[in-house]
Amino acid sequence: MAFREIGPALAGGRVTSVVGVADDPKLYYLGSAGGGVWKTVNGGATWSPVFDKQNVASIGAVAVDPKNHDVVWVGTGETNPRNDVTWGDGIYRSGDGGKTWTHLGLEATKFIASVAIDPRDSNTVVAGALGDAFADSPERGVYRTTDGGKSWTKTLYVGPRSGVSELAVDPKRPDIMYAGIWHFQRKPWTFESGGDDDGIWKSSDGGKTWKRLQGHGLPEGMTGRIGLAVAPSNPDRVYALIESKTPGILWRSDDAGTTWKLMTTNTLVNQRFFYFSHVRVDPHDADHVYGVSEKLSESKDGGKTFKAIAESLHSDHHDLWIAPNDSKRMIAGGDGGYAITLDGGAAWSFSRNLAIGQIYHVGYDDQNPYRVCVGLQDNNGFCGPSNALRGDGIPDEAWERIIGGDGQWAWPDPRDPNLVWTDSQNGRLTIYDRTTKRTTLVQPYLATGAQHFAPGSLKYRFNWDSPIAFDPFERSRTYFGGNVVFESNDRGRTWRPISGDLTRNDKSHQIAAGGPLALDNTGAESTSTILDIEPATTTRGTIWVGTDDGLVQLTRDGGAHWTNVTPPGVPIDGRAEMVAPSPLTPGVAYVTIDRHYLGDHAPYVFATRDWGAHWTPIAAGLPQQEARAIRPDTRNPHLVYLGLENSFWLSYDDGAHWTKPSLGLPTTASYDIRVQPHWNDLIVATHGRGLYILDDLTPLQQLPQAEAAGAMLFAPRTAYRYTLHSDDEGLYTRYAGKNPPNGASIAFYLKTPGANPPAIEILDASGKAIRHLRGTTRVNGHDVPIVTNFAGINRITWDLREDGPVRWDGAAREEYKGPRAGVAVVPGRYAVRIAIGGATLTQPLTVAADPRATQTAADYRAAYAFAKSHMTAFSALDAALNRLDAYAASAAARAKDAPALATQLGAVRTRALELRGRLTADFTNDEDSIGHPDRIREELEGLTGFGFGSGGVPSAAVREYAGRVDAALAAAMRDVAAFERDDVASADAALRAAGKPALATSGAKRTDVVGGEATGDDADD
Structure with a gap:
């Protein structure tokens, strides 16, 4: 039993670091903001995740040892510290091309910007740490090891808020290196970028000692983020992007940093210093320079003039690697994924085959199969099928874009699933009509651009991530969150507030974001707003609300009266990320409060059983990771699902105890958790690895009873006789998410594995066995049991066919020997029978017709x-x-x-x-x-x-x-x-x-082959 990944991959996701290898044009690595490290050995045709089982998923830097391409160093913690940035836990090394990893310390650095390997000595490595972006931290600065990471020495430290933005090394004289020092700290409502101690530092002894470079053409006074590059063909040439009050963007030194001159003030080269700030140089031409920012830009005159290039690529670029021996071969990484060029940027390839989307929230409808809708960080919003009814999976083309920009929430209208409510930053709420492809703006309140620079004066405030909800009793009623709860009964034509300001309304937090060098008002730091609206399905008129300044509010009369029911004892200004009422028990609710923006990574998780009058902390035993999402089960009143920043948990006793299940979910942040009630599927929206679905929760919901019994055959859900279809010959290099196995899912529990794998029989309505699932089948050249025999939950799929016919053994090829499975069964009533745990167990099974079918x-x-x-x-x-x-x-x-x-x-x-x-x-x-x-x-x-x-x-x-x-x-x-x-x-x-044996005969053997997959509860091990 395991999660399946369904994408989407067509929109990419934020790539933070890219690197290739000079003498192998097919080998690349990339690091992502929340999806770990990926590797390709075929030039990007396909990618494999190689970091899934490590402790964190946020990557700041990836470096390949120039002496041994199997040696890869990874600095964790992305250093493009926007509002959704997440932290790392130090530095890792792999000696086998990413198959295995060793953690080598620097845990408290949190965010590592650069890793530089000495080309002369693989054991000497220098790491530049920005440090904790959310708190004062003595772990900021430059670290050096000479023993392959066994021990580290901090060789440069400026202050608790100033860390390394980037390291640049002279490739011909690697003892010479430069470090950009950057004062940065983020709060929930703003961030600081720039300080008096910031600037460029230089080392001439391989990072042992450092000297600050000042004056001589460098900007005076306070500086902020700095991007650095040394020209390989002329290492005295150094380029620096410098955030400062001095009008200017790019500076250049032609004497190894002794003197500098301003080259351009063109903001094309660097738009938002805190988010971009990288510059790269052609290995063979010191005058050929690239700006890596909102656009990729290019200069061929040493930085004097620039033009935009690669304009077909997704904007917002974060890294560019240029092959040292072929300056026409490059790989770029940014908010939209990666792209590779082999001709110097004239053409770029991106196969849209990397599912690293950063989803905020997921919605679903109740169709057959149901559709899911997601909002992605800087990659729009999409709707796609939970099951594409295709033999090749859920390809990119199965997804439909429903909104542009930074999509956050997306919910199909409960009365018409072709109408999708979705929003993006600053409360931009729209309804997308999937039939006409028309988008209608239904935002309750529109502010001018100028007003967003004075948010304290706004009549209504909206979060970057403003919530959408529907009333479960009045299907025409929609709720939308600002600093008040809005209600509409006419699909957004008109709105009315049904609450006052439900936030703390702290005016000191309602300020223009950014500074002290530059403002950055995108809406990402909007505060004193509502984050979650959750109408209870058990009691009419009950609505729970969570705010981004830590309050939990409740109304039990449809908004006429509200009560502050915030759990006591929680420090203020956390984010009440999710308030989840029980769908089974009135008055029961769960809440997660996230304080990582204030440097507090503890998980704050609470439960109430009396409408918020009293709360119980339920985070005991959980790791130090902020709590993101929580959701009670729809059938088991004691089962609760919890998403932390880097892990997924469940509890069978209302949160008193937690367990981390082995269900195949990679290390990543779970931002939203939903249970599709009709299909009983668990849907997890990750912020870095796209969308995951765990099909049919029945085994998890009944696991306590199964463990008590020792063996159990779970009741299978209705199986549909879907007809699958694919439009072409294959996927080739294209991505496809996983459909659920086509057929009937059969799950059973074993406390102790049997001596031999069990056999399963499918019985027709008369009790006759029409299918026998047993024996082995060949998978990737190995014989594997058709029915698994794990301790725990086992799940296989019956393909809705009878036993196969006799096959002709003498056929020239395996595929010519005849069908492995028999005839598809008629929709109707069947039964599943299995002998396990010393008993024969039977469960009824309904096979239904394809809902699209017209046959009688x-x-x-x-x-x-x-x-x-x-x-x-x-x-x-x-x-x-x-x-x-x-x-x-x-x-x-x-x-x-x-x-x-x-x-x-x-x-x-x-x-x-x-x-x-x-x-x-x-x-x-x-x-x-x-x-x-x-x-x-x-x-x-x-x-x-x-x-x-x-x-x-x-x-x-x-x-x-x-x-x-x-x-x-x-x-x-x-x-x-x-x-x-x-x-x-x-x-x-x-x-x-004559006393001789008679002629031999053959031909009585039938086939017993299951269609679909066999999985166990340790399928990801």
Whole structure:
């Protein structure tokens, strides 16, 4: 039992660090903001995550050892510290290309900007740490190791709020290096970028000692973030992007930092210093410079003039790597993923095959299959299927964009799932019509751009992440959160506040964001606003609200009166990220409060059973990670799901105890958790790895009862006879998320594995066993059990087909041996039976028709009868072929032992081969039939593959054709029977008289193969 990843990948996600290898143009690594480290060995055609089982997912820097490409260093903690940035836990090293990792300390640095490996000595590494972006930190600065990370020495420290923005090393004289020192700290409502101690520092002894560079053309006074690059072809040439009060963007030194001159004031080169600030130089031309910012820009005159390039790429770039031996080969990383060029930027490739989307929230509808809708950081909002009903998974094209910008919330309208409510920053609320593709703005209040620079004067304030909710009792009623709760009963045409200001309304926090050097008003720091609105499904008029300054508010009369029910004892100004009322028990609710913006990473999680009058802390035993999302189960009143910053947890006792399940979810932040109530699926929106679904929660919901019983067969949910379809020949390098296995999901629990894997039987309505799931099947060249035998939860999929026919062992290729599975069953009532734990357990199972199908029950029965008769005939034919092959082979062998019977046995062999040739053309390759006519088997194979088992009734022409094939088969089988009755029987009698064994026979074995997947509770180990 494991989560499945469904994407989307077409929008990418924030890539923070990219690196390639000079002498292997197919090898690249990239680090992402919340999705770990990825590796490609085929030039980006496909990527593999190589950091999933480490403690953190935020990556600041990736470096490959120039002496050994299998040695990779990773500094964790992204250093583009926008509002959704998350922290790391130090530095890691892999010696085998990312297969395994060793944690090498620097845990408290939190955010590492650069890692520089000495090209002369792989054990000497310098790391530049920004340090904790949310608190004063003595761990900021430059660290150096000479023993491969066993020990570190801090060689440069300026102050508790100033760390390293970037390191740059002279590639010809690696003892010379430069460090940008940057004062930065973020609060929930603003951030500081710039300080008096900031600037450029230089080392001439490999980072052992440092000297500050001042004056001589550098900007005077306070500076902020600094980006640095040394020109490899002329290492005396150093470029610096410097945030300062001095009008200017890019400075240059031609004497290794002794003197500097301002080259450009063009903001194209660097737009938002705190978020971008990287510059790169062509390895072979010191005048050829790239600005890595909101746009990629290029200068060919040493930084005097720049032009925008790569304008087809997603904006907001964070890194650019240029191959040292081929300056035309580059990889760029930014908010939209990665892109590779082989021609100096004339053309860029991005296969949209990396699911590292940073989702804020997920919504769903109740269709069959249901759709999910997500809002992504800087990558729009999308809706897509939970099951694409395609054999190749859920490809990028299955997703539909519903909003631009930074999407946050996205919910299908409960009365019309083709209307999707979605919002982006500053409360920009829209309804997207999936039918007409039209977007309608329904925002309750619009402020001018100038007003956002004075948020304290706004009539209404909206969070970056403003919540949308629907009333479960009045389906036409929508709620939207500002600093008040808005209500609309006419799909956003009109709104009315149903509350006063529910926040602390601290005016000192309602200020323009940024400073002291530059303001940055995007709405990301908007505060004194509502983060979550959760109407209770158990009690009409009950609405819970969480605010971004730590309050929990409750109304029990539809908004007429509100009560502050904030858990006591929580320090102020945390973020009440999620307030989740129980869908089963009135008055029960759970809340997560996040204080990491204030440097406090403790998980604050609380539960109430009396409408917020009293709260119980329920975070005991959890790691020091801020709590993001919480959701009670929809069927088990004591089961609760919890998402922390880097892990996922569940509790079976209302939060008194927590366990970290092994369900295949990678290390990443869980920002939203939902249970789709009709399908009983768990949906987790991660902020760094896209969307994950755990299908059919029944085994988890009933796990306590299963553990008490020792063995349990869980009741399977209704299985649908979906018809799958794909539009092309394959995915090639394109991404596809996972569909649920097509068929009936069967799960059982074993306290202790049995001596042998159990067998499962599928029974029809009369109690007859029509499918036996047992034995092994070949997977990637290995025999694996069809039914697993793990301690814990086991889950397999029945493909809704009967037992397979006899297969012809003598076919030239495995795929020519015949069908592995039998005829698709008719929609109706079935049962699952398994013998485990010393008992035989049975559960009913309903198979339903594809909801898109127009066939009647009678159509399904007629199609089944037709397909069944021809599958039976196919089985009889292949059994006959197996016998004929055995007769021919054994006749030749017996003739050697009984030469007196050689003539008779030779005739038997000849006749067996003649009949074999009448039954089958015995093709060797796919297009042999173009030059040779089919025989009976090939014609019958066509009949079994016409798809009548899916419910289509055969036409008159098909029936007439089938009649001719049936007649030919009947005649041939009569001849086979006569051959066996006369020729084989006579030969056997002669052999027995001579004291020799009779002719061998074969052909009774049927196939027992399951379609779909087998998984256990340790499937990700």
